[in-house]
Structures are given as C-alpha cells and as structure tokens.
Amino acid sequence: MRTDWEGSYLDGRTADRQRVVIRPMRNGLQITTEQGGTLWWPYGETRQTQGAYAGEQVRLERGGDIPEALLIPDATFLSYVHRVAPEAASHLHDPTRRRMRIPLTVLAALAVVLITSALYLWGIPLLTAVVATRVPVAWEERLGQAVTGHLAPPGKRCLDPARAQVIQEISARLTAPLGRSPYAFRVLVVNDPAVNAFAAPGGYVVLLRGLLDETQSAEELAGVLAHEFQHVLRRHATRALLQEVSSGLLLAALAGDATGAMAYGLEGARRLGALRYSRQNEEEADREGMRMLLDAGIDPGGMITFFARLQKEGKGSPVLPAYLSTHPRFEDRIGRLTQLATQSQTTPAKLLPHSDWRDIRRICPTTGRPA
Amino acid sequence: MTCPKCGLMQLPGPRCKSCGAALTSPSGDPSPTRPSSLEKTATPPSPELPTRPSRPPQDAGAASQSRRPSFHGTGWSLFSIHIVNTFLTIITLGIYYFWGKVKVRSYLLSQSEFEGDRFAYHGTGKELLVGFLKALVAFGIPLVLLGILRELLTSRPVLNGLLVLLTYLIFLALIPFAIVGARRYRLSRTSWRQIRFSFRGQAMDFIRLFVWGSLLTTVTLGIYYPFFETHRHGFLVSHSYFGNQRFDFDGRGRDLFRRFLLAVLLFVPTLGLSWVWYLARKQRYFWQHTTFASARFHSTVTGGRLFLLMAGNLLLLLVTFGLGWPWAMVRNVRFAFRYLTVEGPLDLAGIQQEAQTASATGEALAGFLDAGLDIG
Numbered sequence: 131m132r133t134d135w136e137g138s139y140l141d142g143r144t145a146d147r148q149r150v151v152i153r154p155m156r157n158g159l160q161i162t163t164e165q166g167g168t169l170w171w172p173y174g175e176t177r178q179t180q181g182a183y184a185g186e187q188v189r190l191e192r193g194g195d196i197p198e199a200l201l202i203p204d205a206t207f208l209s210y211v212h213r214v215a216p217e218a219a220s221h222l223h224d225p226t227r228r229r230m231r232i233p234l235t236v237l238a239a240l241a242v243v244l245i246t247s248a249l250y251l252w253g254i255p256l257l258t259a260v261v262a263t264r265v266p267v268a269w270e271e272r273l274g275q276a277v278t279g280h281l282a283p284p285g286k287r288c289l290d291p292a293r294a295q296v297i298q299e300i301s302a303r304l305t306a307p308l309g310r311s312p313y314a315f316r317v318l319v320v321n322d323p324a325v326n327a328f329a330a331p332g333g334y335v336v337l338l339r340g341l342l343d344e345t346q347s348a349e350e351l352a353g354v355l356a357h358e359f360q361h362v363l364r365r366h367a368t369r370a371l372l373q374e375v376s377s378g379l380l381l382a383a384l385a386g387d388a389t390g391a392m393a394y395g396l397e398g399a400r401r402l403g404a405l406r407y408s409r410q411n412e413e414e415a416d417r418e419g420m421r422m423l424l425d426a427g428i429d430p431g432g433m434i435t436f437f438a439r440l441q442k443e444g445k446g447s448p449v450l451p452a453y454l455s456t457h458p459r460f461e462d463r464i465g466r467l468t469q470l471a472t473q474s475q476t477t478p479a480k481l482l483p484h485s486d487w488r489d490i491r492r493i494c495p496t497t498g499r500p501a
Numbered sequence: 502m503t504c505p506k507c508g509l510m511q512l513p514g515p516r517c518k519s520c521g522a523a524l525t526s527p528s529g530d531p532s533p534t535r536p537s538s539l540e541k542t543a544t545p546p547s548p549e550l551p552t553r554p555s556r557p558p559q560d561a562g563a564a565s566q567s568r569r570p571s572f573h574g575t576g577w578s579l580f581s582i583h584i585v586n587t588f589l590t591i592i593t594l595g596i597y598y599f600w601g602k603v604k605v606r607s608y609l610l611s612q613s614e615f616e617g618d619r620f621a622y623h624g625t626g627k628e629l630l631v632g633f634l635k636a637l638v639a640f641g642i643p644l645v646l647l648g649i650l651r652e653l654l655t656s657r658p659v660l661n662g663l664l665v666l667l668t669y670l671i672f673l674a675l676i677p678f679a680i681v682g683a684r685r686y687r688l689s690r691t692s693w694r695q696i697r698f699s700f701r702g703q704a705m706d707f708i709r710l711f712v713w714g715s716l717l718t719t720v721t722l723g724i725y726y727p728f729f730e731t732h733r734h735g736f737l738v739s740h741s742y743f744g745n746q747r748f749d750f751d752g753r754g755r756d757l758f759r760r761f762l763l764a765v766l767l768f769v770p771t772l773g774l775s776w777v778w779y780l781a782r783k784q785r786y787f788w789q790h791t792t793f794a795s796a797r798f799h800s801t802v803t804g805g806r807l808f809l810l811m812a813g814n815l816l817l818l819l820v821t822f823g824l825g826w827p828w829a830m831v832r833n834v835r836f837a838f839r840y841l842t843v844e845g846p847l848d849l850a851g852i853q854q855e856a857q858t859a860s861a862t863g864e865a866l867a868g869f870l871d872a873g874l875d876i877g
Contacts, residue, residue, distance in 0.1 A: 145695075395814060
C-alpha cells in the first residue's frame with residue numbers, strides 16, 4: 131500500500147517551489163523536504179483550494195493572509211487521505227463523491243431550462259402586463275411627449291385645421307364607445323414619405339404622410355387608427371420597455387460575465403427573444419382594433435383591404451419569415467382579421483359619407499411632393 | 502508585514518515598497534529571510550525549518566527559452582459549474598450570483614498553467630457582495646437620482662443641459678476609477694506559486710490620464726485615440742506587480758498611429774473588418790512591449806484568427822440564447838494563450854511575496870458601468 135505522495139511546497143514568501151514527500155497520518159500531513167526538513171500540517175489547519183474538478187492538481191493551503199501551499203498532482207491522494215483520516219480530513223474534497231455531481235448538474239440544467247422558458251413564455255408577459263397597468267398615465271404622457279418630440283418634430287407636423295378636424299372626427303368616433311378613458315388621444319400627421327404609423331405611450335399616435343397617401347377611404351384610416359389606439363390602450367410601449375429590462379435581466383442570469391464581442395452576441399439573442407413579444411403585441415392590437423371598429427359601427431373591411439394592399443405592394447417588408455419579424459406575417463394577419471370581421475352581423479353605414487377622402491389626404495403642404 | 506498607509510503586505514524593510522511610508526517592524530528586527538509576521542504561520546512543530554534550496558533555480562538552464570501558458574479547462578466542466586450557478590442564482594433571487602462568479606473565476610485560473618504551476622483565485626463571494634452593495638449606495642443611487650432630476654427638469658433646457666454635462670463628467674471620472682478599482686481587486690486576488698499579483702497605480706493619476714485622453718480624442722476627432730489607448734494600457738501594465746517585481750511597458754502610440762488611420766479609412770469599404778485587423782495588431786504590439794524583469798512577452802495573434810474567434814462566439818451566444826457562454830469563455834482563454842509566449846530569461850528566484858489588500862467596490866462599479874476588463 132502506497133503511503134507517500136510526491137508534491138511541491140510553496141512557502142508563500144518566494145516563487146521557489148520545493149519538492150516534498152507527503153505522508154498522510156491520522157491527524158495531519160507529515161511533509162519531508164528534499165533537504166530532509168520536515169513540516170507538520172494538522173488537518174484542522176489545512177484547507178483545500180483546488181482539486182475539486184477533474185484534471186486539477188490538489189492544492190492545500192495553511193495559514194492566514196499569505197498562506198503556504200502544498201501541490202499534489204495525483205488526485206488519488208485525496209482518496210487515501212479520506213481512508214487514513216476519515217474524521218479529521220472530512221472537510222477535504224472526496225473524489226468518490228464526484229460522481230454525484232453529474233446527476234445534480236443535469237437536474238440543475240433541467241430546472242434552469244424549465245424556469246427560464248416559463249419566465250420567458252408566461253412570467254415576463256404576465257408580470258409586465260400587471261406592472262404596466264400600475265404605471266400612472268401621467269408618466270406615460272411625459273414619456274409620450276418626449277418620444278413624439280423626436281418622431282414628430284413640430285416643424286414637420288401637418289396642421290391644416292379643416293382636414294385635421296376630419297381625422298379628429300374619425301378618432302372620436304372610434305373612442306366614443308370606450309366611455310371614460312384615461313387617455314386623451316391625439317393624432318399627429320407628419321410630413322414624411324414613409325408608410326408607417328407609431329403609437330407612443332400616453333395617447334399620442336403619429337401618422338406618417340406616406341401611410342395616409344396609401345389609404346383609399348376613411349374606413350381604411352380608421353382601421354389603422356384602431357390598431358394604434360389599441361397599442362396605447364394596452365400600454366404596449368410601456369410593456370415593451372419593461373419586457374426589455376426583464377428579459378435583459380433573465381439573459382444576464384443565464385449567461386455569465388460577457389465583455390466585448392460576447393456582449394453583442396447576448397444583445398442579439400435578447401432582441402431575437404423580444405421579437406416574440408413584439409409579435410404578440412401586434413396580434414393583440416389587430417384583434418382588439420378590429421373589435422374597436424365593430425363597436426364603433428365602422429366597416430371592418432377597410433382595415434382588411436388596407437393591409438391586403440400593403441402586402442400586395444410589398445410595403446412594410448414582409449419578406450422576413452415570421453419568427454424573424456416584429457410583425458405577424460401578413461397572410462396570417464389578414465386571415466385572422468377576416469375571421470373576426472365575419473363574426474359581426476350588422477351592416478355598418480359608410481363613414482364620413484359627405485367628404486372627399488382624396489381631399490382629406492392632402493393635409494400636408496404640397497410643395498416638394500409628387501402628385 | 503502590512504504597510505499601515507497603503508495596506509501592502511510585504512517583507513519587512515525600512516520603507517513601504519509601494520507608498521514609501523516608514524515601516525516599523527513589530528519585533529524590531531527587520532530580518533529579510535525570516536519575517537516575524539509570516540514565521541508564526543509557517544512554524545512547523547519540528548525545529549528544522551525548510552531551508553531555501555542552495556541549488557540554482559530550476560529555470561536557469563533554460564534561460565532564454567520561450568514559455569507559453571496553457572489552459573486545461575473544458576467547456577463542459579465550465580458549463581456544469583455555470584448551470585448550477587445559474588440555478589442557485591435564480592432560486593436565491595440573485596444573491597448567489599457573487600458566489601457563482603467566484604467559482605467560475607476560480608475554475609478559469611485553476612485550469613491556467615504556466616511553467617508547470619496553476620494560477621489560483623483567492624476572492625470570496627462575500628467580498629464581492631459587500632463591494633456590490635457599497636458601489637450601489639455610493640454610486641448607483643446618486644446616478645439614478647441624477648437621471649430622475651434630469652427627467653424632471655426637461656422643461657428648463659439650460660439647467661437640464663448643465664445636468665447632462667455634469668452627468669457626462671461624472672461618468673468620465675467614474676469609468677477610470679472603476680477600471681483601476683477592478684484591476685486592483687482582481688490582481689490582488691490572483692496568485693501563481695502562491696505569490697500574489699498586485700496593482701499599485703493611483704486612481705487619481707489614471708483619472709487624470711483618462712479625462713485628458715478622452716478630451717484630446719474628442720477635440721482631435723479621434724486622431725489622438727491610439728495614443729490615448731497606448732497610454733492607458735501602459736499605465737495599467739506598468740503599475741502591475743507579481744510579488745515585488747513590476748511589469749513594464751515601453752510601447753508608444755505613434756507606432757500604432759498609421760495602422761489606426763488605415764483601419765479607420767478602410768472601415769466602410771471592408772465593412773468594419775479592418776478594425777478587427779487593427780485590434781490584432783494592437784494586441785501583438787501591446788504584448789511585444791510588455792516586459793517582466795528581463796523577459797518579454799510576444800504575441801502572434803492575427804486579424805483573421807481574431808475575427809474567427811469573435812464571429813464564432815457571437816454566433817454561439819446568439820443561437821444558444823446565452824447558454825453557450827462557457828464555451829465562448831473557454832474559447833477566449835484558449836485563444837489568448839495559444840498566441841502568447843514569454844521570451845527570455847525568467848528569474849523567479851529573486852521574487853518575493855508582496856500582497857495587497859483591496860476592496861471589491863471598484864470591481865462592482867465596473868460592472869455597473871459596463872467597463873469590463875479584457876485581460877489578454
């Protein structure tokens with residue numbers, strides 16, 4: 131039976147390594163240096179700082195701020211120590227228990243996957259929905275003001291009073307069935323050729339001129355507005371903000387310290403994960419927007435034809451597969467909307483029967499814009 | 502013994518090695534071979550003390566050989582540590598995070614080998630937690646309050662502008678403060694052959710260097726950047742110690758200037774790839790000009806390999822939603838070691854222990870500010 135183990139001794143004062151022979155005894159380690167000097171390390175004063183993982187040398191330390199150390203390359207040393215001194219050396223790592231680690235690790239991994247997917251799929255959406263409703267509307271309005279200041283700079287707003295009045299009428303018609311709403315809806319038209327619309331928190335909706343030009347009737351605009359109003363009412367902007375923070379935290383827990391290029395990889399993963407939330411919000415805005423149209427007695431066909439036209443013209447770039455896009459796929463979207471629209475029985479009257487829609491669209495100054 | 506002024510733990514002498522303060526030996530006998538404060542812990546029951554071997558240091562024969570660090574860890578073992586950490590972090594609502602961090606650092610250093618000996622990490626989770634709480638109270642809360650104040654004053658542009666400037670200046674001073682703090686802490690908790698590393702630069706000096714460098718870089722529209730970077734790196738390296746032996750840096754910003762200009766000019770046509778080549782060039786240059794006593798570091802990193810590493814890690818983290826982090830980390834360490842050698846004679850026999858106390862506050866602040874340290 132082998133009783134002596136080769137190792138090295140570091141005195142903690144110099145970088146010199148001395149070869150030693152270590153003999154584990156009942157109460158401590160007897161260490162003999164090459165020069166024949168001996169050291170005695172009682173187990174009670176000895177602690178292990180390395181050697182708990184496969185491939186690591188065993189490192190034992192003794193002493194206060196700047197300890198001495200013993201290095202033993204052969205990890206079977208530990209098993210021998212446990213045999214010689216099962217009680218006194220019980221605080222040292224026991225390699226025979228290492229096998230326990232695999233099932234424990236697998237269990238921990240499973241638990242992590244389950245917890246994080248549950249948080250991602252249900253926890254975060256639920257939490258943000260609950261928290262978002264607690265955010266005071268006044269905060270949202272302040273935030274909305276700041277956002278619209280960037281998206282709709284005062285110099286680019288189209289302010290033609292008569293035509294703005296008509297758009298105001300449409301939004302009043304949409305919001306009338308809500309009764310008392312905490313939000314004062316304001317629609318701002320911006321002189322910008324892009325086909326887009328935004329809902330800022332707090333009741334601001336920004337319509338870009340390009341989108342207004344695409345609409346063929348008041349009903350189509352009503353469809354867009356209903357969708358955007360629902361973003362406001364469902365507090366999607368506020369929720370997106372909260373979702374961003376919480377998914378960032380979740381990912382930070384999942385991944386360790388990341389610097390440099392690794393941080394970009396994590397940011398990319400976070401954005402990819404956030405797309406799901408964004409699509410959920412869009413679907414909700416579509417669904418509830420359609421309901422809003424029906425409640426207001428506006429022909430839901432406008433919303434459907436408008437989205438269908440956007441799809442045909444390839445605007446809004448729906449070339450990305452659904453899982454890579456912020457918006458649901460157009461086909462899915464139109465299908466769902468049509469299904470919702472057919473559930474309604476009433477035949478709605480035409481919206482704004484006495485005004486010329488083409489004229490209304492000219493709310494922005496005509497200089498420098500194609501006819 | 503420990504210097505009463507700066508906290509450097511060193512062998513007794515008349516003056517502190519770091520700050521020059523007078524040292525008074527408790528026993529009144531400043532014998533360099535048997536420091537009284539260390540003797541207490543090192544005394545074996547047997548009267549024979551292990552004498553220092555009289556044979557020449559084992560490295561003397563291979564004096565001018567080139568030495569290379571090596572890494573023995575694997576992605577799987579780091580993953581198993583990491584996943585257990587993640588689990589415990591989640592169920593303790595984040596508290597375990599600091600202990601987990603210690604486990605990871607300890608693993609990475611324990612698996613790093615140089616000249617047949619592993620590095621060791623001596624930090625504790627408690628230290629990191631205390632540092633985090635201190636940084637939160639001292640810096641985190643004031644910064645958040647400043648942010649809220651700015652929000653409230655949006656209607657008053659002049660006052661708001663002043664606050665923005667103030668915040669910017671605070672950050673400009675805090676980032677270097679955090680970098681120095683983090684380096685001081687991490688080096689003080691790292692050892693090789695039981696000899697501690699330390700960082701002894703003064704935070705004020707680095708803040709001055711950093712603020713001036715940032716301002717000059719802004720004023721010169723970025724032209725000063727390579728000079729700034731070189732000064733910054735030089736400061737951090739040349740105030741780092743292994744035991745009582747200092748690292749040195751003799752690089753000059755002008756040597757990098759042409760490459761820098763080229764990388765900037767080619768940035769758009771090469772879709773940013775020229776920058777990766779510059780980064781590799783910079784790494785090689787910085788190592789080439791880092792010395793330790795009479796040994797000099799040498800790196801053979803190339804832009805292409807650096808690009809493969811970065812792109813690979815990016816993709817790995819992206820598709821695994823962060824779970825691939827351990828493998829990315831192991832790739833990083835392996836990469837850093839693969840191209841790094843130490844050339845020339847390495848006299849380890851003359852190195853004596855000098856350790857330093859340091860708090861983890863700066864380290865935590867660096868975490869807040871995202872001023873991470875890429876060592877290597």
